[in-house]
Amino acid sequence: xxxKEKRIIxxxxxxxxxxxxxxxxxxxxxxxxxxxxxxxxxxxxISIPFLVAGFLKIKNLLAENRRxxxxxxxxxxxIFVISSLKIPSLTGSxxxxxxxxxxxxxxGPSAVSILGIIVLVFQAILLAHGGITTLGANTFxxxxxxxxxxxxxxxxCQKAKASKPISIFLAAGIGDLSTYFITSxxxxxxxxxxxxxxxxxxxxxxxxxxxxxxxxxxxxxxxxLIIMALETYGTQELIEIGFxxxxxxx
Amino acid sequence: xxxxxxxxxxxxxxNSAIRNWNTSYKMLFAFxxxxxxxxxxxxxxxxxxxxxxxxxxxxxxxxxIKEYLKALQIPFLFILLGSIxxxxxxxxxxxxxxxxxSAVSAMYLVTLSTPAGEIITSLKRLHLPGLFIExxxxxxxYIFILSEEVHKMHNAGVARLGYINYRTSFKSFSMMLVxxxxxxxxxxxxxxxxxxxxxxxxxxxxxxxxxKISWLQLLLFLIYFLFLITGxxxxxx
Amino acid sequence: MAGTPGYILEIHNLxxxxxxxxxxxxxxxxxxxxxxxxxxLGANGAGKSTLFLNxxxxxxxxxxxxxxxxxxxxxxxxxxxxxxxxxxxxxxxxQIVGTTVLNEVSFxxxxxxxxxxxxxKRTINILKEMNLYNYKDKPPHYLSGGEKKRVAIxxxxxMQPDIILFDEPMASLDPGNSLMFENILAKLEDxxxxxxxxxxxxxxxxxxxxxxxxIDNGSILADDKPIEIFTSEEILKKANLTKPMLLQVYExxxxxxxxDLNTCGNAPKSINEFAKWFNHL
Numbered sequence: 208x209x210x211k212e213k214r215i216i217x218x219x220x221x222x223x224x225x226x227x228x229x230x231x232x233x234x235x236x237x238x239x240x241x242x243x244x245x246x247x248x249x250x251x252x253i254s255i256p257f258l259v260a261g262f263l264k265i266k267n268l269l270a271e272n273r274r275x276x277x278x279x280x281x282x283x284x285x286i287f288v289i290s291s292l293k294i295p296s297l298t299g300s301x302x303x304x305x306x307x308x309x310x311x312x313x314x315g316p317s318a319v320s321i322l323g324i325i326v327l328v329f330q331a332i333l334l335a336h337g338g339i340t341t342l343g344a345n346t347f348x349x350x351x352x353x354x355x356x357x358x359x360x361x362x363x364c365q366k367a368k369a370s371k372p373i374s375i376f377l378a379a380g381i382g383d384l385s386t387y388f389i390t391s392x393x394x395x396x397x398x399x400x401x402x403x404x405x406x407x408x409x410x411x412x413x414x415x416x417x418x419x420x421x422x423x424x425x426x427x428x429x430x431x432l433i434i435m436a437l438e439t440y441g442t443q444e445l446i447e448i449g450f451x452x453x454x455x456x457x
Numbered sequence: 458x459x460x461x462x463x464x465x466x467x468x469x470x471x472n473s474a475i476r477n478w479n480t481s482y483k484m485l486f487a488f489x490x491x492x493x494x495x496x497x498x499x500x501x502x503x504x505x506x507x508x509x510x511x512x513x514x515x516x517x518x519x520x521x522i523k524e525y526l527k528a529l530q531i532p533f534l535f536i537l538l539g540s541i542x543x544x545x546x547x548x549x550x551x552x553x554x555x556x557x558x559s560a561v562s563a564m565y566l567v568t569l570s571t572p573a574g575e576i577i578t579s580l581k582r583l584h585l586p587g588l589f590i591e592x593x594x595x596x597x598x599y600i601f602i603l604s605e606e607v608h609k610m611h612n613a614g615v616a617r618l619g620y621i622n623y624r625t626s627f628k629s630f631s632m633m634l635v636x637x638x639x640x641x642x643x644x645x646x647x648x649x650x651x652x653x654x655x656x657x658x659x660x661x662x663x664x665x666x667x668x669k670i671s672w673l674q675l676l677l678f679l680i681y682f683l684f685l686i687t688g689x690x691x692x693x694x
Numbered sequence: 695m696a697g698t699p700g701y702i703l704e705i706h707n708l709x710x711x712x713x714x715x716x717x718x719x720x721x722x723x724x725x726x727x728x729x730x731x732x733x734x735l736g737a738n739g740a741g742k743s744t745l746f747l748n749x750x751x752x753x754x755x756x757x758x759x760x761x762x763x764x765x766x767x768x769x770x771x772x773x774x775x776x777x778x779x780x781x782x783x784x785x786x787x788x789q790i791v792g793t794t795v796l797n798e799v800s801f802x803x804x805x806x807x808x809x810x811x812x813x814x815k816r817t818i819n820i821l822k823e824m825n826l827y828n829y830k831d832k833p834p835h836y837l838s839g840g841e842k843k844r845v846a847i848x849x850x851x852x853m854q855p856d857i858i859l860f861d862e863p864m865a866s867l868d869p870g871n872s873l874m875f876e877n878i879l880a881k882l883e884d885x886x887x888x889x890x891x892x893x894x895x896x897x898x899x900x901x902x903x904x905x906x907x908x909i910d911n912g913s914i915l916a917d918d919k920p921i922e923i924f925t926s927e928e929i930l931k932k933a934n935l936t937k938p939m940l941l942q943v944y945e946x947x948x949x950x951x952x953x954d955l956n957t958c959g960n961a962p963k964s965i966n967e968f969a970k971w972f973n974h975l
Binding site: 467468471476572573574575577578594595597598601602605644647648650651652653654655656657658661662663664665666 | 747750752773776777780781783785787788789790791792793794796797798800801802803804805806810813814817831832833834835836849850853
Binding site: 236237238239240241242243244247262265266269273274276277278279280281282283284285287288289291292294295321322325326328329331332333334335336338339340394398400407410411413414415428429432433436437440 | 463464466467488491492494495496528531532535536538539541542543544546553556557558559560561563564565568573576586588589591592593595596597599600602603604607623626627628630631632634635637638639641642644645646648649652659
């Protein structure tokens with residue numbers, strides 16, 4: 208059975224690699240219709256407190272200065288746009304950044320939860336990535352847990368006096384990986400086989416690995432390039448903008 | 458006229474034959490259908506919904522079959538990989554594939570026929586916090602401004618041989634994103650000024666023409682559920 | 695100090711700074727009468743846009759006083775200033791918030807808190823007037839540059855301002871759209887609107903304006919009739935302005951044929967006037 212499974216997985220991987228050259232790989236969105244109602248509701252409820260916290264954070268930023276609203280909205284649109292762009296790649300397959308780590312490092316994890324859920328809604332509407340009933344689950348993995356883990360890693364690395372590029376790379380890369388782990392857990396919980404949740408979890412990890420592992424590395428590298436360039440070329444802008452500096456320094 | 462077709466789904470939505478149908482009606486229809494699909498325990502509801510929505514999307518909303526199939530391909534890889542991971546029982550696998558495809562087809566009833574701006578306006582009725590709706594309006598608008606900008610920057614990059622090999626293209630790509638972020642954040646100050654210049658006082662509101670629900674629309678809704686219930690009863694007996 | 699009768703908009707001793715250190719605007723004094731056609735000239739960064747934002751009330755933390763039809767503008771009635779002084783931004787994209795042409799044009803009206811029937815009436819009327827009615831359900835991102843500009847102007851005119859500020863309106867318009875813009879201007883003039891246009895195009899300013907304000911380094915360098923401004927070498931040099939082509943041609947001809955040409959009337963402002971003048975020689 209195990210051997211057979213391995214073979215299936217291998218076949219899938221090859222199939223995916225071939226397919227991947229033509230189709231768009233939706234990062235790690237759980238598709239519409241993929242979760243039973245109970246799970247949709249549960250993940251939605253779990254996400255609510257984090258979203259409320261993010262909402263209050265944004266409200267505070269606006270109370271400080273109402274003008275920040277267009278700045279915050281622009282940041283959200285930016286996350287969407289980078290997630291919709293094809294990363295230049297070697298194989299010709301299309302992958303997309305998630306923007307999770309970048310958003311968390313620049314804007315802070317709590318504001319990102321609100322921007323993230325809005326981005327997810329637009330990804331569902333405009334790109335058909337994810338869906339409405341799976342919005343709660345996707346929000347939890349991509350807009351809450353992923354950014355939070357990214358942010359923690361970034362802060363820890365900084366405390367450990369790791370170099371900036373390495374901190375950013377680890378934060379963005381591991382942020383992506385954790386999103387992929389959490390999504391696999393979510394899928395395994397909803398669709399476990401008699402072998403148990405753990406076995407299902409490993410299977411989900413396995414089939415998504417070919418798309419997600421390279422993505423994590425690419426995303427890590429790109430995030431490093433972007434943030435380092437921002438600091439070199441955009442110093443004046445970053446100071447002017449204020450919001451970003453606040454988000455990054457807190 | 459310049460049509461930069463960055464997001465085909467958005468473009469389909471604006472040109473849909475049922476764009477003028479009441480948005481809340483479409484959303485309610487699609488949502489209840491999705492709930493029916495994901496709660497179902499058999500093959501009937503997913504298959505029926507998939508066919509029904511396919512008919513509506515291609516014959517009433519007038520999306521060409523080619524475009525519709527293309528749209529259905531988007532979630533294909535995920536559905537395939539996911540169902541293989543579930544593995545084991547072939548019937549279970551098939552059921553999950555069908556459910557997902559069917560739910561997606563129902564979601565397309567809304568997204569392939571309703572511009573996002575109208576969806577946001579409908580969400581406003583659900584009494585979501587005003588700030589949330591406002592951010593959605595702005596983000597939607599900015600997404601297209603930024604995409605347009607990316608388009609220009611990318612062309613400029615290509616013109617300067619920025620994408621000639623893998624290394625340079627990676628670098629050009631990240632530099633482009635950096636420029637995009639810096640320029641757009643700077644501009645966003647001006648966007649606020651422009652709103653305030655037109656008496657913006659902290660809440661974005663628009664006047665939109667009302668879209669009435671016609672008898673035909675109601676009939677379609679009734680037909681869908683009538684057959685759904687009959688079919689469901691028949692399959693359980 | 696109270697407002698002077700006869701002025702629709704008056705600015706007294708206006709200073710404005712972004713950072714409380716360097717003044718972007720200093721000691722601005724202006725009186726604007728109803729129906730005037732004013733061109734605002736000045737280099738990039740001279741403070742034209744900042745002045746516009748002050749005139750329209752978006753920036754209101756500067757020192758100085760603004761009077762609207764004789765009434766002093768304060769925090770409380772700032773929205774009256776924003777409504778009475780419409781501001782068409784340089785880039786239509788920075789101005790458009792709506793998701794369709796129709797709801798974009800309604801944005802300002804909704805902000806004014808008008809009843810829905812009034813909003814509907816005004817929006818539809820403006821769309822028809824600006825030849826935009828057929829575009830009403832189109833989203834801004836599927837419009838061309840010229841169409842976007844028209845939508846942006848419509849959104850401002852719908853609020854029925856008395857004064858309309860245009861920030862470099864022709865900077866990104868092709869010749870066809872520039873003509874369209876000049877037609878819109880003519881219509882607005884017929885309605886008795888006061889129009890202020892900031893521009894780098896001295897040919898246009900010379901032809902169109904009946905008053906020119908030159909701003910340099912945040913203060914008003916000159917404020918006079920176009921002919922006075924464009925014949926002053928000192929002003930042109932200081933503000934780095936090019937003399938209008940037509941005026942240059944006129945001066946060359948005048949120089950060659952002597953002073954007696956003065957009897958043939960004033961310097962021509964448009965190509966038609968020039969033809970008339972030239973044929974009279």
